[in-house]
Amino acid sequence: MTKSKAEIGVAFLGVGRMGETHLRNLAAVNGVRVRVVADPILEAAEHGRELCGADRAIANTEEAILDPAVDAVIIVTPTDTHARLIETAVLAGKAVFSEKPIALDLAETKRVVDLIDQKGAAVQLGFMRRFDPGYAEAKKRIDQGELGRIESFRALSRDTYPPPLKFLLQSGGSFLDMAVHDLDLARFLVGEVEEVSAWGTVLIDDRFAQAQDTDTAVVMLKFKNGALGVVEMSRRSKWGYDIRTEVAGADAKVVIEAPQKTPMTMSQEFGARYDHYENFPDRFEAAYRLELQAFFEALKSGQKPSPGAGDALETLRLAIAARRSWQENRPVKISEIQP
Numbered sequence: 001m002t003k004s005k006a007e008i009g010v011a012f013l014g015v016g017r018m019g020e021t022h023l024r025n026l027a028a029v030n031g032v033r034v035r036v037v038a039d040p041i042l043e044a045a046e047h048g049r050e051l052c053g054a055d056r057a058i059a060n061t062e063e064a065i066l067d068p069a070v071d072a073v074i075i076v077t078p079t080d081t082h083a084r085l086i087e088t089a090v091l092a093g094k095a096v097f098s099e100k101p102i103a104l105d106l107a108e109t110k111r112v113v114d115l116i117d118q119k120g121a122a123v124q125l126g127f128m129r130r131f132d133p134g135y136a137e138a139k140k141r142i143d144q145g146e147l148g149r150i151e152s153f154r155a156l157s158r159d160t161y162p163p164p165l166k167f168l169l170q171s172g173g174s175f176l177d178m179a180v181h182d183l184d185l186a187r188f189l190v191g192e193v194e195e196v197s198a199w200g201t202v203l204i205d206d207r208f209a210q211a212q213d214t215d216t217a218v219v220m221l222k223f224k225n226g227a228l229g230v231v232e233m234s235r236r237s238k239w240g241y242d243i244r245t246e247v248a249g250a251d252a253k254v255v256i257e258a259p260q261k262t263p264m265t266m267s268q269e270f271g272a273r274y275d276h277y278e279n280f281p282d283r284f285e286a287a288y289r290l291e292l293q294a295f296f297e298a299l300k301s302g303q304k305p306s307p308g309a310g311d312a313l314e315t316l317r318l319a320i321a322a323r324r325s326w327q328e329n330r331p332v333k334i335s336e337i338q339p
Contacts, residue, residue: 008299009035011064011094013085014077015048018099021281022076023051025289029296038064065089072299074292075099080170083112086123090115095122097295097305100180102312104172109316110339113309124295124305125312127184131294132287134256135185138247142189147249153190153221153229154246155182158237160279162204168211174200174233175323176316179219182231182245183322184307184315186221189247190229193318195222195333198325204236219322231322240276241283258283 012023012034019039026034037048038061045057058064061081065073065088073089075082075098083103089096102109102125116123129135141147157178163171171177175198186193200214208215215236221229244257261282265274277283298305317337325332 007031007033008296009033009067009069009071011035011067011070011073012037012048012052012054013039013061013064013073013075015039015041015044016076017281019048019076020051021288022074022292023048025292026074027052028289029293031300032296035069036064036067061085062088065094066092070094072097072296078170079104079172083108086112087115090119090121090123093119095295095299095305097124097126097292099126100312101125101172101176101316102309104176104316106313106316106320106337107339109313113313116309122299122305123309124291124298125307125309126291127181127188127307127311127315128284128287128291129181129185130188130287130307131290132256132284133290134258135189135245135287136290138245138254138256139189141252141254142247142249146252147247147254148251150190150223150225150227150247150249152227152246152248153186153223154232154244154248155185155230156232156242156244157182158234158242160237160241162207162215162235165207165210168207168213173211173213173323174208174215174217174235175219175326176319178235179217179231179233179322180315180319182233183219183318184311185245186223186229186231187311187315187318188307189245190223190225190227192224192314193221193229193321193334194224195331196220196318196321196325197331198322200326204234208235214326217326219325241279242276243283 034052034054037054039045042059049057072095197220200217202209204215217233219231246255260274261277321332
C-alpha cells in the first residue's frame with residue numbers, strides 16, 4: 001500500500017487505557033493525522049480527540065471507518081468487536097492496525113484472515129513484544145546465526161495483579177489472553193511448534209476457578225526444528241511485572257529481561273535495592289511506540305506490515321492447543337487444531 005498523500009488519515013477506535021497509550025504515541029508519528037476518534041461512550045471519544053488533536057469525535061465506529069478522509073484504522077476496542085471492525089475496514093479498502101486477537105474463535109479468525117488475504121489488505125496485529133528493543137535485537141542475532149543451532153527456549157511471564165472476574169469471563173482464558181504473548185515470541189524467535197503439553201492450576205485467586213481458568217501454568221513446547229521450550233505463567237507478582245525470555249543455541253544464548261525500571265541501585269547497610277516495572281504499559285512503553293511507527297512506515301513504503309493476520313492465526317492455534325492440553329491432560333499436536 002503505497003501512499004502518495006503527504007499525510008495518512010486515521011480513524012481511531014476505542015479509548016480505554018490502552019487506547020490512550022496509542023493515541024499519545026500517534027502524536028509523535030510523522031505524516032499521520034487522526035481524522036476521527038470513535039468510542040461508544042462519546043465522552044471517551046471526546047477525551048481521545050483532545051489527546052491527539054483529532055478533527056472530530058463520534059460514537060459510531062463504522063461511521064469512523066467509512067470516513068473518506070481515513071486511510072488507516074486503528075482498533076483498540078474490546079476483543080469481541082475486533083473481527084467485525086477489521087472486516088468492515090478491509091471491505092472499505094482501509095489499512096488496519098488492531099490489538100490482538102482477531103477473535104477468540106479459530107473459525108472466525110480463519111474467515112477474517114481469508115478475507116484479508118483475498119483483498120490483499122495491509123493488516124498488522126498488536127504483538128508489541130516483537131518491537132521491544134531487546135527482543136528485536138535478539139531476533140537479529142538469531143537470524144544472523146550467532147547462536148548456532150537453536151536448542152532451547154524459555155519464557156516466564158508474571159502479571160502484577162490478577163484481573164477482575166468480569167474480564168476473566170470474556171478473555172478466552174489465560175492461555176489465549178496472557179500466555180499467547182510468550183507463544184508468539186516462541187514462533188518469532190525459534191520457529192513453528194509441533195506439539196505442546198500444558199499444566200495449569202489455581203493457586204492465587206478462586207475467581208479463576210469460577211471462570212474455569214488457571215492462574216498458574218506451564219507449557220512445554222516441541223519445535224519443528226528439534227528445539228525444546230517452556231513457557232511459565234503466573235497471574236500475580238507482588239514484586240512487580242516480571243517478564244524474562246532466554247534462547248540458547250550451540251554457540252551462544254540471548255537473555256531478554258528488564259527487571260529494573262529506574263537506572264539506579266541504592267546500596268546501603270550491606271544491601272541494595274532498586275525498583276521494578278509496575279505493569280505492561282511502562283515495561284513495554286517503547287514497544288508500543290515502535291510498533292505503530294513500523295505500521296505507518298510499512299504503509300508509506302508499500303510494504304506489508306508485520307506481524308500480520310497469518311501470525312495471529314498461527315499463534316491462536318498454538319494457544320488453543322495449550323489450553324486443550326491443560327483441559328484434556330494430554331500432549332496436543334498443533335496439527336490437531338483446525339478451524
